[in-house]
Amino acid sequence: MASPPIPRLLRLATERPQLLEVAAADLRHLGTGDLSRCYDDLYPRIEPLMWMAGDEDFSRWLEIYQALFREQQALIDADGGVVQARFIIGIPIADRPDHLRLCLESILQLCLCYEYGGRGPDGIFKRVSVVVAEDSRDLANSDRHRALVADFRQRGLDAHHFGLEAQHARLMAIPADQRRELAGLLTDQPAEAFHHKGQAATRNLSYLKMVELARPGEETLFYLMDSDQRFLVNRAAMAGEAIVPGLNYFYYINRIFQTGRVDVLTGKLVGDPPVSPAVMGANLMGDLAAFLWEMAASDPDAACGFHGAEGVLAGEAAYHDLAALFGYEARGGPCAYSCSLPGDHTNADCLTALADRLPAFFRGEHLTRRSLFRYGGSFMALEPARTLYPGNYIVNRAGLRYIIPFGQLRLRMSGPTAGRLIQAEIGQRFASVNLPMLHQRTIPRGTADDFRPGVELAGRSVVDIGDEFERQFFGDLMLFSVVDWLKARTLEELTDAVALSEVVERTESRLLALYGTNLAAIDARRRALEAWFASAPPWWSASPAMADLKGFLGNVERNFGEESVAWQRSRDPFHRAWRRGQIIAALGNYRRERAAWDGLWASDTATPGGLTEGGCGRQTSR
Numbered sequence: 001m002a003s004p005p006i007p008r009l010l011r012l013a014t015e016r017p018q019l020l021e022v023a024a025a026d027l028r029h030l031g032t033g034d035l036s037r038c039y040d041d042l043y044p045r046i047e048p049l050m051w052m053a054g055d056e057d058f059s060r061w062l063e064i065y066q067a068l069f070r071e072q073q074a075l076i077d078a079d080g081g082v083v084q085a086r087f088i089i090g091i092p093i094a095d096r097p098d099h100l101r102l103c104l105e106s107i108l109q110l111c112l113c114y115e116y117g118g119r120g121p122d123g124i125f126k127r128v129s130v131v132v133a134e135d136s137r138d139l140a141n142s143d144r145h146r147a148l149v150a151d152f153r154q155r156g157l158d159a160h161h162f163g164l165e166a167q168h169a170r171l172m173a174i175p176a177d178q179r180r181e182l183a184g185l186l187t188d189q190p191a192e193a194f195h196h197k198g199q200a201a202t203r204n205l206s207y208l209k210m211v212e213l214a215r216p217g218e219e220t221l222f223y224l225m226d227s228d229q230r231f232l233v234n235r236a237a238m239a240g241e242a243i244v245p246g247l248n249y250f251y252y253i254n255r256i257f258q259t260g261r262v263d264v265l266t267g268k269l270v271g272d273p274p275v276s277p278a279v280m281g282a283n284l285m286g287d288l289a290a291f292l293w294e295m296a297a298s299d300p301d302a303a304c305g306f307h308g309a310e311g312v313l314a315g316e317a318a319y320h321d322l323a324a325l326f327g328y329e330a331r332g333g334p335c336a337y338s339c340s341l342p343g344d345h346t347n348a349d350c351l352t353a354l355a356d357r358l359p360a361f362f363r364g365e366h367l368t369r370r371s372l373f374r375y376g377g378s379f380m381a382l383e384p385a386r387t388l389y390p391g392n393y394i395v396n397r398a399g400l401r402y403i404i405p406f407g408q409l410r411l412r413m414s415g416p417t418a419g420r421l422i423q424a425e426i427g428q429r430f431a432s433v434n435l436p437m438l439h440q441r442t443i444p445r446g447t448a449d450d451f452r453p454g455v456e457l458a459g460r461s462v463v464d465i466g467d468e469f470e471r472q473f474f475g476d477l478m479l480f481s482v483v484d485w486l487k488a489r490t491l492e493e494l495t496d497a498v499a500l501s502e503v504v505e506r507t508e509s510r511l512l513a514l515y516g517t518n519l520a521a522i523d524a525r526r527r528a529l530e531a532w533f534a535s536a537p538p539w540w541s542a543s544p545a546m547a548d549l550k551g552f553l554g555n556v557e558r559n560f561g562e563e564s565v566a567w568q569r570s571r572d573p574f575h576r577a578w579r580r581g582q583i584i585a586a587l588g589n590y591r592r593e594r595a596a597w598d599g600l601w602a603s604d605t606a607t608p609g610g611l612t613e614g615g616c617g618r619q620t621s622r
Helices: 007-015 032-051 055-079 097-114 139-154 164-172 176-181 199-213 249-258 281-296 347-363 414-429 466-488 491-495 497-533 545-560 565-571 573-588 590-602
Strands: 086-093 128-134 158-162 220-225 233-237 240-244 264-271 382-384 392-395 430-439 456-458 462-464
Touching: 007 032, 007 055, 032 055, 055 097, 055 233, 055 240, 086 097, 086 199, 086 249, 097 128, 097 139, 097 249, 128 139, 128 164, 128 199, 139 158, 158 199, 164 199, 176 590, 199 220, 220 249, 233 264, 233 430, 249 264, 249 430, 264 414, 281 347, 281 497, 281 545, 347 545, 382 414, 392 430, 414 430, 414 466, 414 491, 462 545, 466 497, 466 565, 466 573, 491 497, 491 573, 491 590, 497 545, 497 565, 497 573, 565 573, 573 590
Parallel strands: 086 128, 086 220, 128 158, 264 430
Antiparallel strands: 220 392, 233 240, 264 392, 382 430, 456 462
16 A cells, blocks of 8 residues: 655655654655654654744644644555554543533534544544543533533544433442442432532442443543633644643553653643632732732723733743642742733723623633643653642543542542542552643633533522532541651552541641631632722722622632631531541542452453453553
């Protein structure tokens, strides 16, 4: 079979011979395998040129980069000798049709830009499948999710909707004794209320469908993501933040797993922070105060002077009030606000836009500390991982054993907690790579239509994040209890309830003090801003921003003040004792629960053919 034409590769070899080790004249005489390796060698040489370039050159290089991948795929399709793993993507979804649409659009766009795995005769991409695992309460939203799946299948995406009835039936197919042991991982909610099970339980249930879709004898990778994420990254451009499909995730992840070095791979997130607003209030209030004081000294009618700020480049975990807990240095000063309004507008317009967007903070946005993608060299360079990002991780068949546990507790920080447990078990076979996804807490057209557990709205003006705050505090308690435990003890010793209780109580005392100090700082900054508003420049009184700013501070007091319901509950000794008991019991049961999960894959109950032809063995690379 004749090889397809390679015009892009030939042109680049002629125009930029330093990028290839093979001369343009010699390329025509190479076999398919050698030609494919030329592309593999070329991408890491183009990437620094692309990511270090200005806007115009970046766009030009990106077009070339994507075209080369498509050209290489045509070569692979014509020959058929290169092994490419199939990806099955699992997306738990609960009452978020607008998020799901953007998420699925990004997957299809990634397939179109790079054509990983090629298309079949029916026009559907052959090596990328999607399972949308339903967890909605609203039947109308479930119907919209199902319709979106059907629409994207028509457009070329091998998408499947895993509805509530199908999930429950699949759960009931597991023998009763085994099902009881797995209740903490797969839920024991009744069929009539099989919704809002939480991301962990829904994600774990989606594994069952994903494995059913895997074909015997085919190398398969299971990719888990969240509906508020997209296969895109953001870069710093002259006009602000530019969103681009600049990473060929499937290509690089396939190559990483073919090395045989990892069973679980995770990538970080860019865009909105991956943490709760419960632990971002202090630095937001500091940044807001700095912005307002600078704005007060500006001419309201002058052209906006708040573009191009470097706040998004604030550094690792700069959005987190308690970053030091994770080993990061706290940023010394405030981060500047970068105005996102397009076209000609004034400083007063900028203020109004910021004030209008502030309520999105309670949905998880941070207006001054978003994260930008940073090119760091090879996309195959691995680092030891300690945090599993629930919305951006990939496992092979052996890695299906390492799930996110403790879903029945509904605590936050499940990914970091799971990561520490996985790290303790498999070490370097759990790795991280610089292939982040774009994280967007809210949809572009507004903040009120998306479901977010733990956040309650009473109209536009009143927000209550008490449930999320409580789950954040006790999620931190579980995480850092595990961190402290693993400094001196093993996973097998987690059944020592007495020793575990001592660690949890000691960790709780430390967190209560840290949270108390942080909330005091938030409250002090709120009071200072309220006092400052009383003497703000005259033009502010007529600004529509003033009511929004005061309303925001009211919600800050409601959620972070001394009398906030969440903080009172977290300090209540009876409530804390109840949560400690849950945490100690869950950790003590971890090994037994994991054994039950491992047994599921080793039996014939998971899928008609079992997890692998020979049980739960390690996937081999070819």
